[in-house]
Amino acid sequence: MDDFIDRYGAERVWAATVASLAAIVVLVAVLFPQRVYVEFIWQYFWGPVVADAHSWSCVAWAGGEQVQCSPTTTGPTAEPGYTFVSYAGYIPTLVLLLIGVIFILRRLEIERFRAGFFALFPFMLFGGALRVVEDANAASFAYNGEMAIQLPWSGFIISPLIYFTVFFIALAALVSSIWLDRNDYVSRYEYPLAGIGTALLTVSIAYLGYTAATEPYSEFYPLIPLVTLVGATLATAITWFAIERFAPELNRGTRYMGLVVIWAHAVDGVANVVGLDWATTLGLPANLVPKHPINAAIDSTTADVLPASVVSATGSAWPFLLVKLAAAVFVIWIFDETVFEDNPRYAILLMITVVAVGLGPGTRDMLRATFGV
Structure with a gap:
């Protein structure tokens, strides 16, 4: 591993790692939008931001719409804050x-x-x-x-x-x-x-x-x-x-x-x-x-x-x-x-x-x- 870094340079290895990880995330999100984007990226990362922006205690993914949670809410939900x-x-x-x-x-x-x-x-x-x-x-x-x-x-x-x-x-x-x-x-x-x-x-x-x-x-x-x-x-x-x-x-x-x-x-x-x-x-x-x-x-x-x-x-x-x-x-x-x-x-x-x-x-x-x- 040290020889690899010495050969290509630590900065290039870092940049390639970041670019590869970003490309993998985008690719799997495109290939599996419901499982990866909605049920993972949106639910745990972007959904809490949306809820916080609206001062909602809960936001729901309703067929592509982001709405405030209600008793009849179905599908993934997210709350403000960290998990x-x-x-x-x-x-x-x-x-x-x-x-x-x-x-x-x-x-x-x-x-x-x-x-x-x-x-x-x-x-x-x-x-x-x-x-x-x-x-x-x-x-x-x-x-x-x-x-x-x-x-x-x-x-x-x-x-x-x-x-x-x-x-x-x-x-x-x-x-x-x-x-x-x-x-x-x-x-x-x-x-x-x-x-x-x-x-x-x-x-x-x-x-x-x-x-x-x-x-x-x-x-x-x-x-x-x-x-x-x-x-x-x-x-x-x-x-x-x-x-x-x-x-x-x-x-x-x-x-x-x-x-x-x-x-x-x-x-x-x-x-x-x-x-x-x-x-x-x-x-x-x-x-x-x-x-x-x-x-x-x-x-x-x-x-x-x-x-x-x-x-x-x-x-x-x-x-x-x-x-x-x-x-x-x-x-x-x-x-x-x-x-x-x-x-x-x-x-x-x-x-x-x-x-x-x-x-x-x-x-x-x-x-x-x-x-x-």
Whole structure:
């Protein structure tokens, strides 16, 4: 196998593998449309996106039509969210994508990796904000039966496809910024890269603000971002102080990137606690509902284990914040100095992925509650 890769090149082998897998999927879907496309691809991958886009709890495949489920529904159905089958498809796809990114980074010959990490930070916030744009789109459909962004285009800003959308946007921004740097239009590629991400984030939030100001299905709740961001910052400060005081060796590899990792996952944790347990206290008409199985499992387990009197006072989502902080600390412990010395491209790529996994959903949950969609 190593001789084969050495002969044809790792990049060509990767490209041929991706192209072959895509061709096989398309071919079997064409040859067996009912069994492969409808009962597998649609039911586990595209159907959940359609249901999410309409804010339906269930969507049915009715002879080629995608309709909301009813008591008389027959045929395959799909619900919003993830399943073990969809995870089994998305995880290998993500691994293939990450391998491709490593090849791209080699081609680009980037030297200032840590600076690039911080420059990409606005894109991680942008991903969450862009997802809330689709939440507003779904709220519009629920209110008046119309979407500002129609399917299939809105599907590309729904999880998990939005991760690929934001990735390709960030990649285009990165390549453009490096081109500007190497042609002496800018002094460092990080500046235009961060600027592009900030501009995209600003446009997304401005759109949500405009929607809240002009549409009846959206409203602005300023206490939500205030409590979430202050709470996440305090949780990060306490965690960082504890690390510096009792185990300073943990962040010698990540350094201040570790601070970003902790804050990203603290935002996700606090946003869940606020949205699931305290949204009504902060002005929303109803608390949010967990959309990921881990959040839902922790929430329900806490409610079952603790006495009702305790849950009524503390809520049931707070353990999720502790889990997120513990996971963030574990990550920065794993990424020690040797990891960055041996393969800095790979290390930074994984760090970006870790931050995006926390900050994307956290930003989405915070902004979804902030604009009431």
